[in-house]
Amino acid sequence: MLIDELKKASMEALKNKDKDARAALSVVINKYNLASIEMKAKGKQIADSDLIAIISKTLKELADEKEGYAKVKRLDRVEGITIQENTLKVYLPKMLSEEEIKEEILKLENKSLPTIMQHFKVNFAGKVDMSLVSKVARTL
Numbered sequence: 001m002l003i004d005e006l007k008k009a010s011m012e013a014l015k016n017k018d019k020d021a022r023a024a025l026s027v028v029i030n031k032y033n034l035a036s037i038e039m040k041a042k043g044k045q046i047a048d049s050d051l052i053a054i055i056s057k058t059l060k061e062l063a064d065e066k067e068g069y070a071k072v073k074r075l076d077r078v079e080g081i082t083i084q085e086n087t088l089k090v091y092l093p094k095m096l097s098e099e100e101i102k103e104e105i106l107k108l109e110n111k112s113l114p115t116i117m118q119h120f121k122v123n124f125a126g127k128v129d130m131s132l133v134s135k136v137a138r139t140l
Contacts, residue, residue: 002051002052006029007029010022010029020087021083023084027058028054049126056126059088062084066078066085095129104120104124111140116137
């Protein structure tokens with residue numbers, strides 16, 4: 001499972017004294033553990049797709065944090081957050097390009113926006129930026 005890879009990378013970062021990579025990995029592992037507990041309480045099992053969603057959300061949070069540090073010219077923190085982002089991006093699947101999204105939309109019989117969004121949410125969760133899907137769908 002993907003979580004095992006993250007835990008192994010976290011241990012490597014600890015051994016290498018890479019505090020930025022370790023921080024990013026620890027945050028994701030902790031969020032995963034919390035989500036796992038919540039899912040077990042509901043009688044469900046957590047999956048890699050849930051972990052990918054956690055990583056994506058964490059990357060968005062890091063981007064917001066980096067933007068804030070850039071505004072106050074804390075370049076040392078901006079650099080650290082960039083390292084954290086690069087550490088986490090490795091674990092995300094390859095995202096669909098605009099062209100691939102367009103091809104997938106053209107294959108659908110019903111090309112209404114809600115149908116398109118639902119199709120991508122169900123079939124490509126974690127592999128596509130939903131705002132990009134919306135943008136492409138509106139241009140067709």
